[in-house]
Amino acid sequence: MNEKNVPVVALTLGDAAGIGPELIARLLSQPGITKDANIVLVGDPWLWQDGQAIAKQSVATQAVNSLAEVRTRTEYKLPAFLAVDTIRADQVQRSQAQAACGASVLQVLNLCMDGAKRGEVDAICFAPLNKFAMKQGGLKHEDELHHFAEYLGVTGYFCEFNTLGDLWTSRVSSHIPLKDAAAMLSRERIVDAARLIYRSLQASGTAEPRVAVAAFNPHGGDGGSCGREEIDIIEPAVKELRASGFPVDGPFPADTIFLKARDGHKDSRYQAIVTMYHDQGQIAIKLMGFSKGVTVQGGLPVPITTPAHGTAFDIAGQGIADVNATLNAFRIACRMGGRLSAPPQGA
Ligand SMILES: NC(=O)C1=CN([C@@H]2O[C@H](COP(=O)(O)OP(=O)(O)OC[C@H]3O[C@@H](n4cnc5c(N)ncnc54)[C@H](O)[C@@H]3O)[C@@H](O)[C@H]2O)C=CC1
Numbered sequence: 001m002n003e004k005n006v007p008v009v010a011l012t013l014g015d016a017a018g019i020g021p022e023l024i025a026r027l028l029s030q031p032g033i034t035k036d037a038n039i040v041l042v043g044d045p046w047l048w049q050d051g052q053a054i055a056k057q058s059v060a061t062q063a064v065n066s067l068a069e070v071r072t073r074t075e076y077k078l079p080a081f082l083a084v085d086t087i088r089a090d091q092v093q094r095s096q097a098q099a100a101c102g103a104s105v106l107q108v109l110n111l112c113m114d115g116a117k118r119g120e121v122d123a124i125c126f127a128p129l130n131k132f133a134m135k136q137g138g139l140k141h142e143d144e145l146h147h148f149a150e151y152l153g154v155t156g157y158f159c160e161f162n163t164l165g166d167l168w169t170s171r172v173s174s175h176i177p178l179k180d181a182a183a184m185l186s187r188e189r190i191v192d193a194a195r196l197i198y199r200s201l202q203a204s205g206t207a208e209p210r211v212a213v214a215a216f217n218p219h220g221g222d223g224g225s226c227g228r229e230e231i232d233i234i235e236p237a238v239k240e241l242r243a244s245g246f247p248v249d250g251p252f253p254a255d256t257i258f259l260k261a262r263d264g265h266k267d268s269r270y271q272a273i274v275t276m277y278h279d280q281g282q283i284a285i286k287l288m289g290f291s292k293g294v295t296v297q298g299g300l301p302v303p304i305t306t307p308a309h310g311t312a313f314d315i316a317g318q319g320i321a322d323v324n325a326t327l328n329a330f331r332i333a334c335r336m337g338g339r340l341s342a343p344p345q346g347a
């Protein structure tokens with residue numbers, strides 16, 4: 001951070017065929033957007049122009065030649081712009097998953113992470129990427145988070161947090177086929193997912209987060225008659241967490257657990273829910289606030305955030321994409337980048 005304690009936040013345009021570039025143009029047109037961060041946008045100049053044209057916005061930026069230069073700026077009312085050359089306009093067909101777009105996203109994100117490793121970037125906020133395009137373009141992992149973790153040398157537990165205001169969720173399994181989710185459940189992973197979200201919420205400003213753990217089977221397994229994962233795996237994990245002093249309750253049936261977080265009295269409400277698989281949390285969070293949700297890439301040494309929605313190929317290029325989730329993702333990146341010099345690693 002600079003002398004004013006303002007974090008350097010790197011922004012990226014996301015998948016060139018999706019809504020990312022137009023969202024970033026909208027984001028950077030918000031009044032006061034540079035108040036809490038020394039922003040550097042990293043992207044291909046033609047794509048940035050394209051995003052502004054779709055959003056019908058013209059955003060002034062200050063050209064920089066490297067990420068290192070960003071922190072040395074004494075004035076950061078204008079976002080810095082670091083031009084890269086990762087993809088040509090004639091390689092992109094809007095609203096299609098393409099290898100060139102995926103490879104471009106990987107290249108830009110790697111560059112931002114390199115900056116973070118050198119201490120030049122305090123947080124990264126990326127516009128939506130497309131996992132299928134990235135896999136075609138060279139992503140070796142099931143998702144970008146596994147790539148980030150490997151690239152940044154993470155050895156502890158990591159998982160996505162999906163957040164909606166002060167309610168955060170963590171996951172025991174993520175971007176895998178649903179038929180494999182049961183096999184991913186283990187006492188250790190549940191303990192790690194709970195500890196990680198507890199510590200991350202604390203690090204981002206919630207003093208005493210209360211954590212609820214979801215069951216896996218319908219009605220929490222109905223006493224073992226409808227699946228034994230609760231009895232054999234989840235309850236022992238909750239017991240272990242409580243024995244080590246973590247304020248964790250559960251397992252609670254997954255179809256009502258979010259009501260405890262949404263409707264509970266302010267002193268009894270849960271701020272975090274540990275979910276057992278991707279859609280268990282995402283359906284609830286997206287129903288509660290689709291246009292506000294943020295994904296925080298949990299357990300990394302640099303805060304990385306992104307809107308919870310994706311590339312929205314069905315509306316890309318129309319200039320109608322809602323910017324609020326991107327705005328929230330940016331705000332969380334500013335908050336975490338400003339607060340954490342060394343965010344919680346693993347569990
Ligand atoms: N932040 C990120 O990088 C994320 C990336 N993804 C990726 O995006 C790709 C597409 O995923 P889908 O499941 O189709 O979800 P999606 O979020 O891209 O689209 C689902 C529906 O929501 C609408 N929608 C999404 N964002 C919107 C916005 N800002 N304003 C208005 N409407 C919006 C779309 O038009 C579509 O009808 C996948 O490859 C997925 O992995 C998914 C979630 C987050």
Ligand SMILES: NCC(=O)COP(=O)(O)O
Nearest residue numbers: 129144160282295306308
């Ligand atoms: N790219 C971030 C991302 O995909 C997170 O969203 P989700 O798939 O975890 O819902």
